[in-house]
Amino acid sequence: MSAKTSGAKIGTYQVIGTRPIRHDGVEKVTGRALYGADLQMAGLLHGRVLRSPHAHARILSIDASAALSMPGVKAVVTTADFPGSGNRVADLGEGTIKVRDLCANVLAGEKALYRGHAIAGVAATTPQVASEALKRIRVEYEVLPPVMDVLEAMKPGAPILQPDLRTEDLGEKGSTPTNVAKHLRFEKGDIAQGFREAERIFEEEFKTSMVHQGYIEPHNGTALWNPGGELTIWTSTQGAFTVRDQVATMLDVPVSRVKVVPMEIGGGFGGKIPVYLEPVAALLSRKTGRPVKLLMDRTEVFEGTGPTPGTVIRVKMGARKDGRITAAQAWLAYEAGAFAGSPVVCGMMCIFAPYDVAHQLIDGYDVLLNKPKTAPYRAPGATSAAFATETVLDQISEWAGIDPMKIRRLNGAKEGTRRVDGLVYPRIGYLETVEAACGHPHWTADIEKLPSPQAHTVSTKAHRANLLHGRGVASGFWFNIGLKSSCMASVNPDGTVCLVEGSTDIGGTRTSVAMQLAEVLGISAEDVKPQVVDTNTVGYTDVTGGSRVTFATGLAAIEAARQIERQMIDRAAALWEVKPGDVEVSRGCYRLRAGGKSLTFKELSGKLSDCGGPVVTQVTVDADKHGVGCGFATHVVDVEVDADTGKVTILRYTATQDVGKAIHPAYVEGQIQGGVAQGIGWALNEEYYYDLQGRMQNSSFLDYRMPTALDLPMIEAVLVEVPNPGHPFGVRGVGEVPIVPPPAAIANAISRAIGTRLRTLPMSPARVLEAILKRSR
């Protein structure tokens, strides 16, 4: 698209900044919206997946004959049904992966590498028969010792997951078998010099547990591979095109043979970018000639799909007594899971990103172990990194006797600061988030010590003396991404505009994109009819991820609107028999410059058949060329710690964030509130709890313990608007940053409350209690 930024000007909007009802809302509140599992089809077969009960085992043989002889069982597939895949590489939108790994994660190859690893798929006439058939598939395993801890996995002599893996060590290939897939380094300045300049050096180690995205809708996938060789897939995904590309790559068929129909998606947070069931459904459909639907249950989701890594992070920071940070060094080891590809590089980019530190050295390791292959999860890699940095910064703030806001003000990154990976910040709003937090009444208020609405379940006689209170602050960063988006728009005779897009709508982007089109055309949000369509119907569009849709698909919609406007000017000119240059347009009203004649967008739409026929346009953008706006946030939290039990209650939460420009403020607030809630869960209770054999013990919503409505207060989202210069309306991605600060902010608050620091996530009641009891000893 052209980079011109004419049209609407910042600050004078009619649609942007309002809160219209989302276009898909009625369908969703009436239970009519169709998600992947809701699909019905004549002749549909139901599939189930057999999964490894072992965390690490060689697969000696698979015998499906007993299953296949059951009435109603139609087909069984294993990894042998994939065509030879070689060492090709596929791009999933948020990182690349080897095709061989992709196939082996979908259906295990020679080894089962984690408990829950898919071994075989079965298709049958009913889900019950399919489940029963799983029990009849005989798999002979040679059980191998698993390695479940990232530091153990890095040691020489650790059980090796993939015998042919060699470390890619700062660009050099290693020579011995290992679990360390990669060692990366970012460097800026002279770290030794930085530490020489310090008056005190802080060095701490942090551990975080593997956690899951926790979307409420389990994965699903339905496939029909017709005898003509055309494969159609219906699935709930963050990216129909990435499903198409991954499936085509794995099945070694041209992308033109694969059509992906995105169903409504019940949450993803990054976890619905990889494919799991779709290729299995496709293979089963090819064998049976019938449509096959696969659904996961909750245990399969926990055990068999991508969580975000557990980490070990060491941070060393040097500071002067005046609060200035002189050096920042970090060592990050991230659990990749069973295949390479943890977001350690993102963690490295983000770990010191909010701060202007001259001397930095960051080493990162991507480490395999016998856990599910990790997938993106909201600001992948950044939350654990911020937990470490923001805790150490809080220690520096205490040591220097400088207020946490002031120390951020003193060291905060701004326009022109160079990030450790090389990027020089354009206009960013980090310091503005600090000022907003500082100026918010929360920051100066007394901690509200009255029982919070969610605290009614404790004893009727309150044990006030043992309730400790603390306030914590932390900041966070996410770089956001651009990538490619396409859309089409057509004008209806009644003055509405159909907007066809490729971005699956995970939380209201139909509306936030439509609003941008409406703003340019001077029509109402309701007069745009957005629709998310299949991969054959719209141009290539990257995943709904990286906080990109409102930014990038928004850019496409803005350009589509401009093209429509230009065509409408031409039509008005034709109608009035003048030159297009004689027509001017303002807020959807087309006027003859000379005066006398005017038509609204709606009126003109009704006359299109008299002056050239329908107005239609299509656009594709490469949004990275426009300048992705980085996202920053600063959060303030008040906690109450029951010193007798170690239980932490969140009393009050305020999140300030630079959102660039909030197109639909309610959904921007919603992104922030949701991210904070996930961050709170990560901070306090969520974790993969394994036994010694590497079996997850808490693979249910009962024991995984995501926050309920009773565990959270209202979450105040403060929208700070520092427009992104790379977007006509100033949009920045908003979805990911809000999960980054909570664990650190809560850790800092707990430290203020109990007088000792926790450096391990989750800060569960047992861990907090242990810290309290140790302190008082």
Added chain:
Amino acid sequence: MKEIAYAAPRTLSEAVHLLSERGPRARVLAGGTDLIVQLRENTLSRRLGGLDPDTIVDVKNIPELTQLVCDPVSGLTIGAAVCCSRIYEDRAVAQHYPCIVDSASLIGSVQIQNRASFGGNLCNASPAADGIPPLVVLKAMLRVVGRNGSRTLPVTDFCTGPGRTVLIPGEVLVSIHVPPPRPRSGARYLRFIPRNEMDIAVVGVASMLELEADLSTIRDAGICLAAVAPTPILVTEAAQALIGKKATPEVFEAAAEASRKAAKPITDMRGEEWQRRHLCGVLTVRTLEDAFHRARGR
């Protein structure tokens, strides 16, 4: 595919007949919050010694199992299939048996409370059952009916281990009888969970205190711990530490110490051994304080 039969008898004798006829493969369905999940996850056969269940006997149409009668003179009778919400919505129960309401109102969610029953809680015999400790400290009796007639037993004798009870094939738990509240008595149930709802108890403690006329000397006491042993345990040492003493923080602490000693917890995904032991003490004190206030308020 194994077939399963569903029956919803309208009389107790019909139910007993069915259960006797089908043997251990027949399972009683009350609220179903445990049974249906176990059936789906194939974890029932372990309890049945490798047998798959083949008959579901829904007892919610049987009057004896769905009665809820609260009478200050004769006591409280809870049909085994009465759901938690019916119990806590009953004003008389709330007035006379607040400790039972404590427990009924914190089991699961509202959705669960509309299904789960105290009878089911007993028969499922989870070590962490929230429904059992209050019944233990309130000295409830259970009525069981089988082929050979009916028997009555104290609640403390019912659970024999995780998922195991004294019921023999063909028997059904019909009702729970809680004696009328003693004057100047009070009881309280609290549990510790990491979240504020939905979790299984890390530790649960019910305490009952009966006071002398001076409203400070303890005449009788009962403390029951859950989730720290294979079955809920009545801590007689804790009661002994209390009976005959004035209710003071020191005396409550002595009871807490007895609770910590009596607990035999394990470490699992829901809690650490040391943490559970510690919480036994904390919750013993907290429930005693609340029970004391309730006893004085009566």
Added chain:
Amino acid sequence: MKSHLTFELNGEATETFCEPRQSLLEVLRDELKLTGSKEGCNNGNCGACSVLLDGRVVNSCIVFGLEAQGRKVTTIEGLAEGGTLHPLQQKFLEHAALQCGICTPGFLVAAKALLDVHPHPTEAQARAWLAGNLCRCTGYDKIIRAVLDAAPSASGGK
């Protein structure tokens, strides 16, 4: 062998056949094609499948279909009456109380049960009542606001 099942579904006499081991959720979704009730966990821990059974909110994944025999079931599809959204549905839209929308039907059904019992709930009551419904997108803030805001119109309006 399938059994015959008759019950009142969203105000209409309904009959179908189902396997005894099928849950009410499976009967609604697979036999009656009412897919508004969602499966999130299939063991009573997320509330996405909430329906009203004789007016009480339950997780339909842990109710046998045959238990509905002769009883009244209300699902999300029965919430709007005569082409008009229920006030809760309207308030969820106005407050942007949904993002992905998968938990929304369950929340609406549970919230209706709440307002039927407590027409003017406090925030604490609403949070306690809805704690059996997991939402991973919203942090519950806007859901609670929508429910509290729907209270007067839901009780007074209809």
